[in-house]
Amino acid sequence: MIRSFVRSREAILLGALIALVLLVESRFSGFASPGNLAAVFNDTAILIMLALGQMLVILTRCIDLSLASNLALTGMVTAMLNAAVPGLPVVALIALAVTLGVVMGMVNGLLVWKLDIPPIVVTLGTLTIYRGLIFLISDGAWVNSHEMSAAYKALPRAELIGLPVLSWIALAVIAGFAVLVNRSALGRAFLAVGGNPHAAVYTGIDVGRTRFAAFAIAGGLAGLCGYLWVSRYAVAYVDVAGGFELDVVAACVIGGISIAGGLGTVGGAVLGALFLGTIKNALPVAGISPFWQLAISGAAIIIAVAFNARSSAKAGRLILRPESTA
C-alpha cells in the first residue's frame, strides 16, 4: 500500500509541492506558516472545485471549455438578482446558481450524448454563447460591491473554526468527490468509460449517459463557483474569470489526469490546482512580477504532461518467456 503510494504520480506531485513551498519559505520566511498556507488554500478553493469537475469530464474522454463562462454567467445572474431583490436568502441564490450551472452542463452533455458532437466543438460553442449571454442580460454593465447585499458578500468570507466558509465548501466538495469517484458505481463508470468505452458497453455502462452525468456535475460545480467567485471578489462583469477554463485544464494536466481519459485521481486534481495556486501566491512574496505567472504555469503544464507520458509508456505483448520454461 505505502510502496505503491510512494511510486504514484500523486506522491511525486506532493513532493514537488512541498519542495516548492519549502523553497519559497527558505528565501522568505513565513510562507509555510499554517496561516499563510490556509490563505493559499482558500485562494485556490475555486480552482480546486472546477478542476474536480473538469476531471470527471476528462476521465470520460471529453473536455469542457465552457466552465469559466458558465461560472461567469451564473455569477452575474446571482449578483443581478441580489441587487434587484436584496431580501432573497443567500441559500436560495446558491440553489439557483447550482441549478443554473447544472442546466448549462446538461446542455453540453446532451449535445455530446444525443447528437454525438465532439465535446471540444460543443463547449467551444457554448463557451462563447454563455459568455455572450452575460452581456445580453447585463447590457455590459457591472454589478459593484455596493449594489450587493451584505449577506451575499459575507458567506464565503465568514470564518468557521479558523477557516473561511469558502475553504470549508472546497473541503466538502473534495470529500464528496473522493467518495463519488472511489466508492460509487457512477464514479467507477467515469473511469471505465474513459479507459475503454467499448468495454464499458459490454459491462452494461451507458457511455453517453455517463458523459452526460460528468458534464452535469461539472456544470453544477461551475454554477456554485459562480456565486462564490462573484461574492468573494464582490464584483460581477462580462469578463469575470476570462480564460480561467484553461487554468482549470492546466490544473488537471499537472495533476496527472490523462487527457486520453480513464486515468486520474481526486488527489491528483487537488494537488494540481494547489500547485498552480501556490505558484500564483508565491510570486508576489518572492518579489517576482505577477506577469511571470502565465509563463510559469505554461511551463508547468508542459513539464507535467511530458513527465506523465514517460511514466505511462506502453508495454508490448510480452510474448517472450525465459528460455528455461520454453
Next chain:
Amino acid sequence: MSLLDPPRSRSLPDRLTGPAARLSRSWEVLLLGIAVLIFVANTQASPYFLDPWNLSDATFNFTEKAMIAFAMALLIIAGEIDLSVAGIIALASTAMGWALQFGLGTPGLVMIGLAVGLACGAVNGALVTRLGLPSIVVTIGTMSLFRGISYIVLGDQAFNGYPDSFAWLGRGYVVWVISFELVLFALFALIYGIVLHRTNFGRHVVTIGNNPTAARFAGIRVERVKMVLFLLTGLMSGIAAVCLTARLGSTRPSIASAWELEVVTMVVLGGVSILGGSGSIPGVVLAALVMGMVTFGLGLLNVPGIVMSIFIGALLIGVIAIPRLVARIRGR
C-alpha cells in the same frame, strides 16, 4: 496476364456520381447558401453595407485569422490541433517590438516575426512528434508559455512606433479597395487549397488523420508530416502577427487574445472534422467569409462584438447539430 505488371483495362468506373451530384451534397454548398443569405440580410439591414470601401474594411475581420485557419485546417485534418496560435502572435509581435528598439527596418522586423512563428511551431512540433505528447495539452501549455513570455517582457507596457513602411503591411492597399492582407489571404487560400487537394503531401495529411497506423504501415512518415504542419501553423501565425501588429501599430501582451478559439471555430465551421481525416480549404474560405460578414453586418447595426460571438457560437454548434438532428428524426 501478369499480376505484378498487369495490362490496362477499363471496366470499373472511376466515380459513382457525377461532379454535380457530389457538389450538391457538399458542405461547401450549404455554407455558400448561408453566406449568400447573410449577405442579402446585410444589404437589407444596412444601406452602407454595399459600399465597396465598407466591404473592403469588412475583410480585415477575418483575413489574419483565416491565414492561420488554413494551416490549422491541415493540422486538424491530420488529427492534431494547435491552441497556441494566439500565443505565437503575442510572442512574435513582442519580438518585433523589442527589435524595433534597435532600429531594425521593415524587412528585419518581418523576418523576426516569421522566425519567431517558425520557432514556436518547431517547439510544438518537437513536443508532439518527438515526445509523443497529446497536442491539445501541449499547445494549451505553450499557449500560456508564449503569451507568458510576452507578459514578462512587456508587463502592462506596449511597444509603439512602427515605421510607416511596416504599417502598410496591415493597412495598405494594392489596388483600389484590394488590401495587401486580402491579397495575402487569396494567395494562401490558393496555395493551401492546392497543397491539400492536389499534392502527395496533402493526401498524406488526409490519410494520417483517417488512420495514423495504416498511414505508417503504408510507408508515410507520419511524424515528419506532423512536424511540417506544426511549422506551417507557426509560420502562418508569424505572418498573421506581422499583419496584425502592422495594422494596430502597437504591441501589447494581450494582442489577439482568444483568437485560437475563433480560428478553430472557423476551421470547424468550414466543415473540417475535428476528429481529423476530412475537410476542405474552400470550406474554410467560406467559413471565414461567413464569420467576417456576420461580424461586420452586426457591427453596422451597432450590435456589440460579444453578442456577435453568441451568433458565431450558435452557428458552430448549429451547422453540425442540425444535419444530425434531421437525420435522427428521419431515422425514426
Next chain:
Amino acid sequence: MSYSIDMTDQIAGATDPVLRLAGISKSFPGVKALSDVELALYPGQVTALIGENGAGKSTLVKILTGLYQPDAGRIELDGAAVRFATASDAAAAGVTAIHQETVLFDDLSVAENIFLGHAPRGRFGLIDWARMRREAAAILTRIGAQIDPATPLRELGIASKHLVAIARALSIEARVVVMDEPTAALSATEIEELYELVDRLKREGKAILFISHKFDEIFRIADRYTVFRDGQMVDAGRMADVTETQLVEKMVGRAVDTIFPQRESVPGEVVLTVAGYAHPTEFADIGFTLRRGEILGFYGLVGAGRSEVMQALFGVTRPARGAVRIDGRIAVIRSPAEAIAQGIVYVPEDRGRQGAVTAMPIFQNVTLPSLPRTSRRGFIRMAEEFALARTYTERLDLRAAALDQPVGELSGGNQQKVVIAKWLATRPKVIILDEPTKGIDVGSKAAVHDFMAELAAEGLSVIMVSSEIPEILGMSDRVIVMREGRIAAEFDRARLTPETLVRTAAGYDRKGVAA
C-alpha cells in the same frame, strides 16, 4: 484422428432448456445478419455454436448479452419471454459472456475488472473494496489463476488477462455462460485448465454456449451443436450423432475438398536472409532464408510472436539485434517507408486498423505508397492515379461499384484485395501476408490463394503467416513453426502432417490432451 467424446449423463434425460431463442432476426443497413434463427441451451450442457466468420455468431452473442436488440423473435428464459435492453439486463438475468476480444480496463485493478458494474456494496450503497478484493481472490483461486486482485490489469500478460475475463464472467451468478473463442489466446496448458473449468461449470448445472473454430476442441467438450451459415441456423443436434466431416459440410454448405492451387515450385536464388533477429520482449533467435518464387509458411498459436517478427521486418518495431539481408546486401530497415523502398511489403492481420484506410476511397488506398509514380513534382495527376488503381484492382477481380467508393463499404474479402493491390502496385520483392484469409468468405479465400500461387510463380517471394492448418499445408513450400517468441522447428511441406504441426506449435505431446 480419434476423439474422446464426453458423454455426460444429462444428455440422456435432456431437460427443458434454460434459454431458448426463437425466430430471432437482426438486420444492419445493407446486411441481414441473422434471419429467423433458433437456439436452445440446456442446463449442465455445452452447446457448440459453429459457423464461418460472418455467419452471424457474434451478432447472436451480442443479442444474448443485451448489446443488440433483435428486430424480431423471442428470447425465453425458463419458458418466460424476456427482453435484454442493456448488458446489465442480461447480466441480471444470469446471462454472462466471455467475449472474443478481451474487453477489460487497463487502468483499473484486477478485482475491479472482475466486479465493475456489480461491485459488492457496503453501507450507503458504497463500494466495499475489501469485500471486492476478497471475493475476487476467491474466484481467481477457484479457476486456478495465481493473480493478485490488487494488481493493475496493465501489468498482466495476455493469458492472465483472459483469465480475468473468465473470472469476471463467473463473478455474476450466472446460469448461462457464453464463451466466444475462449481458447484463442491461450497456451496448451492454459487450454487444458479451461476445459477443466468448463467441466466444473457443467457440474454446477450451468448452460454453456461455446463458440470455437477448433473442431478437436468442440468434440472434446461440447454435448450439442448448432450450425449457422449466412445468418441462418442450418442444423442442430447432439455431438454424438455427427462426425467432423459432416459438421464442416454443414458449416460450409458443400463438401469440403478444399482445393488449393497446384503449384510447380521452382525456388530460385535466396532473396531474404534473416539472422540472429531478437527483440527485448517479443522474440529471440529468429533466423531463416527466403528464396525467389517461394511461399514460406509461418505457423504457431496466437501470440507465438509471428506477427511481431513480421512487423519488425517491415520496420514497424525495431529489433534489438540481428541482421537482414536482401539480395545478399545488408538492409537497414527502420520504418515501413524504408522497408517498402527495399521491396518488402506487409499485408497486416488487423486490416481495419493497419491495412486499409476505410473512410477513404479505393483508388486513394491503392495508390498511397505509389503516389510518386502518379504525380509530377509532388502534384497528383488524377487520371494516372485512377489508371494505376484500376489496373491492379481489376486484375485482382475487385468487386466494387466504383473506384471512389470508400473501402469500408466493401466486404472483407474485397477490402483485402484493395490492400494487396496497394502493395502489388509498388512492385515488391517480398510480400508478407499476415493471416491473409482471416474474416473473409470462402469464395474470396480461394481467390487469395490463387493470387499467392500466381505471385510466387511470377517470382515474388511470399511469407504467409497463418493459423489455419489447411492453408499452411496447402500453400507453403516450407513451414516455420514458432512458439513463445522462438522458432520451434522448420519443415519441408513433404514431411509435414497436421499432427506434427499442432504438436510442435503447442510444445507438448498431443496424446496428453485428447487421447
